Amino acid sequence: MNQITKDQHVVPQRHLKNFLIPGQAKLECFNIDNLRIEKPRSPKSICVGEFHYALKPGEYDDYSQIVEKAFGDIEDWYGKNIERIETLLISGKRLSDQDRYGVSWVIANFYFRGHQHREQIKSMSLEVTEWAFPGDAKKKEIAEHTSYATNTSFDAGHANTLTHKHWRILLNHSTENPFITSDEAVIEILNSQIPEQFKFRGSFLHQTQIFHLSPRVAIITSFPFTKEMEGVMEFIDVSENEKGIAGNNLQYINFAHEYAYAPNKKLFNEVISYNKKQE
Numbered sequence: 001m002n003q004i005t006k007d008q009h010v011v012p013q014r015h016l017k018n019f020l021i022p023g024q025a026k027l028e029c030f031n032i033d034n035l036r037i038e039k040p041r042s043p044k045s046i047c048v049g050e051f052h053y054a055l056k057p058g059e060y061d062d063y064s065q066i067v068e069k070a071f072g073d074i075e076d077w078y079g080k081n082i083e084r085i086e087t088l089l090i091s092g093k094r095l096s097d098q099d100r101y102g103v104s105w106v107i108a109n110f111y112f113r114g115h116q117h118r119e120q121i122k123s124m125s126l127e128v129t130e131w132a133f134p135g136d137a138k139k140k141e142i143a144e145h146t147s148y149a150t151n152t153s154f155d156a157g158h159a160n161t162l163t164h165k166h167w168r169i170l171l172n173h174s175t176e177n178p179f180i181t182s183d184e185a186v187i188e189i190l191n192s193q194i195p196e197q198f199k200f201r202g203s204f205l206h207q208t209q210i211f212h213l214s215p216r217v218a219i220i221t222s223f224p225f226t227k228e229m230e231g232v233m234e235f236i237d238v239s240e241n242e243k244g245i246a247g248n249n250l251q252y253i254n255f256a257h258e259y260a261y262a263p264n265k266k267l268f269n270e271v272i273s274y275n276k277k278q279e
Contacts, residue, residue, distance in 0.1 A: 004060070005068045008052040010114060011185045012071075014079040016043035018214040019181050019261055027261040030268040032253060035275055037268050046259065047183045053113075055145040067150055071113065078106050082213070089169050089217050092235045097163075100233075104162035107211045107219070111186035112153040115257040121149035161205050162221050166229040170218040170248070173239040178215030178263050180249045182256035186211045189251065191223055210251065215263050218248060246270075 019027050026040035049057060053071075054064035085099055095103065111117060122144060129136070129143040152158070172179055191208045211219045224230040238244050249267050253260050262268065 004065060006050055006060075007048045008050075008064065008068055009048055010052060011047035011110070011181070011183060012075045012078065013043040014075055014082070015110070015185055016047065016181070016261065018082070019178075019263055021263050022175075028263065028265050028268065030253070030260040030262070030271075032256050032258060032260060035272050037265055037272070041261075046261070053146070053150055055147050057146060063147060070154065071109070074105060074109050077102060086214055086217055089213075089219075089235075090171060092171075094233050100163050101159060103219070104159040105156075107162055107186050107209055107221070108155075108158040109153045110211070111188060111209060112149060112155075112158070114184045114186065116184055116255065117152070118146050118149040121152075122146060158204055162209070164224065164230050165221040166224045166231075167233045168220040168222070169233060169235045170220065170244075171235060171237045171239065172216050172218070172245060173237070174242075174245065175215075176264075176266060177242050177245045179212040179218050179245065180215075180252055180260055180262040180267060181212050182252050182260040183258055184252075184256050187252055187255035189255075193225065194223070210248065212248070212252065 016027060020043075021028060021040060024040065026042050027046070029038045029041045029046070030036075031038050051058055051060050051064045053067040054061045081099070081102065085095065085103060088095060088099070125143040125145075125148060126140065129139050133139040170179075187210050188204075188207050189210065191206055194206050206223050208220060208222045211221075213219055224232070246267065249262075250271075253271065260268070
């Protein structure tokens with residue numbers, strides 16, 4: 001508590017560094033709303049919000065500093081282990097239970113601290129508050145606190161859920177068509193195999209989480225429909241599957257808050273070119 005952190009990263013710098021332009025300390029930056037490639041940016045200057053984890057983002061409070069320290073502990077483990085884990089996955093080796101749980105912690109934490117989830121929780125809280133206490137300004141102010149979403153990031157149950165899912169590890173040795181990332185480090189999509197009328201279709205357990213760990217490795221966790229699928233790690237080399245890599249990357253672009261980042265401009269140029277043809 002002796003040092004106040006004002007600029008708080010939604011996506012950790014250490015994760016963003018996995019996607020640096022080769023030989024540089026910056027990433028290619030794609031403005032999604034304006035379909036524009038901007039100047040390369042350093043991890044330090046992106047995915048940052050002023051007192052982002054405060055009860056009222058933008059205003060200092062002790063809560064934001066406690067959260068920053070707690071997230072830092074998770075990021076320390078990530079920074080110390082990520083290269084070793086990437087090497088294991090690239091070589092097609094199954095992670096130990098300890099490493100699998102550690103990666104699950106990272107995936108869950110990165111997802112729940114993201115913009116999308118926080119906005120969903122805030123919107124839901126405001127809707128429920130207005131229904132229960134119509135016109136109550138004080139209750140509305142409390143409902144706008146983002147701590148509900150932030151606290152979810154520390155729920156060990158979500159990491160445990162991920163360890164029991166079916167993991168597909170996509171291995172990509174193509175430097176021309178790398179996996180990208182965005183200001184949402186983890187994205188979540190509806191599992192098309194779950195019937196639309198299924199009661200808990202939108203739960204964390206049933207949805208599919210996609211985590212681009214690096215330009216070379218993507219982790220996709222899905223609901224295990226059979227006992228045999230539970231906890232399985234399936235390795236798939238997609239290096240020659242340009243369309244498959246692009247499909248994964250486009251999902252990241254569609255899910256992003258504002259920006260996507262990559263080691264090169266190839267995909268971003270293709271997205272711009274495609275949209276110009278549609279005009």
